Amino acid sequence: MSRVLVVWCADWPVAAALSEAGLPRHLPAAVFAQNRVQASNQAAREFGIKRGMRRRDAQSRCPEVQVLAADDARDARVFEEVLARLEELRPGVMPLRPGLVALRSPARFYGGETEAGAAIAECVVGLGIWDVRIGIADELFTAEQAARSAGLQETYAVPAEGGSTAFLRALPVHVLEDANAVSLLQRLGLTTLGGLADLPGADVKARFGAQAAWVRRVIHGEGARPVTGRTPPPELATEVAFEPPLDSAEAVCFSARQAAEGFVKGLATRQEVCTEVRIEVAMDDVADSRRTWAHPRWFSAVDLIDRLHWQLAGAVSAGGGGAVTRVRFVPEVAVPEAVHADGLWGGTDERVDRGIARVQGLLGHEAVVAPVLQGGRSPRDRQAYVPWGDRPSTLRDRALPWPGSIPPPAPARVLADPWPAEVCDQAGRQVVVLPRGGVSGDPARYRPAAGQPWQRVASWAGPWPVTEAWWEPGGGRRVARFQLVGVDGRAWLATFDTDHWLTEASYD
Known part of the structure; x- marks a missing residue:
C-alpha cells in the first residue's frame, strides 16, 4: 500500500x-x-x-x-x-x-x-x-x-507495520486542534495521546468532542483519511509571442487584441471577471516591463489593450523601449462576475475610468488616489488615500470604539495644516485644559486663525481628551478637542495641544 x-x-x-x-x-x-x-x-x-x-x-x-x-x-x-x-x-x-x-x-x-x-x-x-x-x-x-x-x-x-501507533501514543495532547479538549485532558492528568487512546471509545466523543474521538480511532488503526489529489486549477494567463519582434506600440496592441479577448473569454467561462491584472512585456536587449493594473470594476478586452498601450508608452518615455517579443496577461485577482454586476442606477462613467487609468499609466499607479474613511480619533486620522481602482486592505476598523474621538456629525472640511488659534475666557485669559481634564474657564471668545477677527462663542462642547503614544520616550502627546460655534453661525473643531490652540476642521 x-x-x-x-x-x-x-x-x-x-x-x-x-x-x-x-x-x-x-x-x-x-x-x-x-x-x-x-x-x-x-x-x-x-x-x-x-x-x-x-x-x-x-x-x-x-x-x-x-x-x-x-x-x-x-x-x-x-x-x-x-x-x-x-x-x-x-x-x-x-x-x-x-x-x-x-x-x-x-x-x-x-x-x-x-x-x-x-x-x-x-x-x-x-x-x-x-x-x-x-x-x-x-x-x-x-x-x-x-x-x-x-x-x-x-x-x-514513521516505521511501517505498527510504527504509527507507537509514534502517536508518545505525542503530547496539545497536537489536538480542539483547545477545550486539550485543556480538559491536561486537567485530568492525561498528557499524551496514549492516555487518550486508553479511554473507552464510547465516552471519548461525548466528553472530549469529535476530533479527539477521531484521533483515538486513528491510534487504534481506524478512521484513516485517504489522500485525494486535487484537480489542478486551469491556466488563466494568456500570452502572445511575436516573431519577428515588433517595435511599434500600435502593432503590438493590434496583434495582442485577440489574446486579450481570449483572456476575458477564458474567465467568463468560469463566470469570473478580472479586477487586477499583471501585464508582462518582454523586449529585446532590455529588462522586461511588468506592471500590475487595477480596475474599479473589471477588465474588458478594450481595457486590457489600453493598459498595454499605456505601459508601452511609459516604457518608451522612461528610456527602456525595445522590440517586443512577448506579451502576457496574468490575472492577479479574479472574482465571481456577480460581485461586479451593474447596479440599478449604473456606476462610474467608463470614460472617467479610462481617463484616470491613462493618467496612472503616464505618471504611475499611485499618482491618482481616492479618499476613503477608516477608523481613528481625529478627523485627519480617519482619512486615508488609496490608488484609484485598488481595494482598501489595510484600513483601521471604523467599528471599533476609538475612545476620545469626537461624536458625529463629522467636519465638512479638514485642514491640511492646522491653523494657530486662540481661545479666551471672559477675563481675556487663554483657556487651558487642566491635568484632570477640566478647563480653566468657559470659552468666551475665539479666533480661528491669526489675522482673522475675534468671534464670541455662542456654544461649545468638550473636551474630548486623548493621550497619544504615551508609551514613547517623553510621554507622547496629550491633546483635547472642542467643538466651538460662533455667534456668526460658523462651527469649528479646535484642539488644545500642550499649551496652545489649533483649528483642525470646520463644520458647514
Whole structure:
C-alpha cells in the first residue's frame, strides 16, 4: 500500500508575507491579526515573540520586528506556486491548508523514503523556502505529525507495520486542534495521546468532542483519511509571442487584441471577471516591463489593450523601449462576475475610468488616489488615500470604539495644516485644559486663525481628551478637542495641544 508524504512549510503566513513584500526571509517578522501575533518566524521567536502576544509587547522585545498583516488569500495565493512545483514531481497533491500539503509517497521512484523526502525538500528549497520539513507514514494524520517532528529540511519516516501507533501514543495532547479538549485532558492528568487512546471509545466523543474521538480511532488503526489529489486549477494567463519582434506600440496592441479577448473569454467561462491584472512585456536587449493594473470594476478586452498601450508608452518615455517579443496577461485577482454586476442606477462613467487609468499609466499607479474613511480619533486620522481602482486592505476598523474621538456629525472640511488659534475666557485669559481634564474657564471668545477677527462663542462642547503614544520616550502627546460655534453661525473643531490652540476642521 502507498504511504503518505506530507510537506510542511513552517511559519508559512510569515514566509508568504515576506515573499510578497519582497523582504529578506532572515529578518525577524510576525503576522498580526487584531493586534496579536498569529504567526512568527524563528528569528522573531529568538527574541521571545510567540503566538498570541500583543503587538506592543512584541515590538518592545524586538523593535526591528517586521509587522505583517494577516491575509488568508495571500497565503493561499503564494502557496499555489509550491503546489504547482510539487505537481511536476508527483501529480495528485492534496492541499490541507496554506503551508501544508499531502501526496502519495514517491519512494519507489526515488529508491527509498529518505531519498524521496530529500528530492521533495530540494524542490521546495529551490523556490526560496528554507524551513521545509517532510513526514512519511501509513496515513495522513500520522504523516502530518511526523512532518511537524522533523528537523529543518529533514525527513521523518514513521516505521511501517505498527510504527504509527507507537509514534502517536508518545505525542503530547496539545497536537489536538480542539483547545477545550486539550485543556480538559491536561486537567485530568492525561498528557499524551496514549492516555487518550486508553479511554473507552464510547465516552471519548461525548466528553472530549469529535476530533479527539477521531484521533483515538486513528491510534487504534481506524478512521484513516485517504489522500485525494486535487484537480489542478486551469491556466488563466494568456500570452502572445511575436516573431519577428515588433517595435511599434500600435502593432503590438493590434496583434495582442485577440489574446486579450481570449483572456476575458477564458474567465467568463468560469463566470469570473478580472479586477487586477499583471501585464508582462518582454523586449529585446532590455529588462522586461511588468506592471500590475487595477480596475474599479473589471477588465474588458478594450481595457486590457489600453493598459498595454499605456505601459508601452511609459516604457518608451522612461528610456527602456525595445522590440517586443512577448506579451502576457496574468490575472492577479479574479472574482465571481456577480460581485461586479451593474447596479440599478449604473456606476462610474467608463470614460472617467479610462481617463484616470491613462493618467496612472503616464505618471504611475499611485499618482491618482481616492479618499476613503477608516477608523481613528481625529478627523485627519480617519482619512486615508488609496490608488484609484485598488481595494482598501489595510484600513483601521471604523467599528471599533476609538475612545476620545469626537461624536458625529463629522467636519465638512479638514485642514491640511492646522491653523494657530486662540481661545479666551471672559477675563481675556487663554483657556487651558487642566491635568484632570477640566478647563480653566468657559470659552468666551475665539479666533480661528491669526489675522482673522475675534468671534464670541455662542456654544461649545468638550473636551474630548486623548493621550497619544504615551508609551514613547517623553510621554507622547496629550491633546483635547472642542467643538466651538460662533455667534456668526460658523462651527469649528479646535484642539488644545500642550499649551496652545489649533483649528483642525470646520463644520458647514
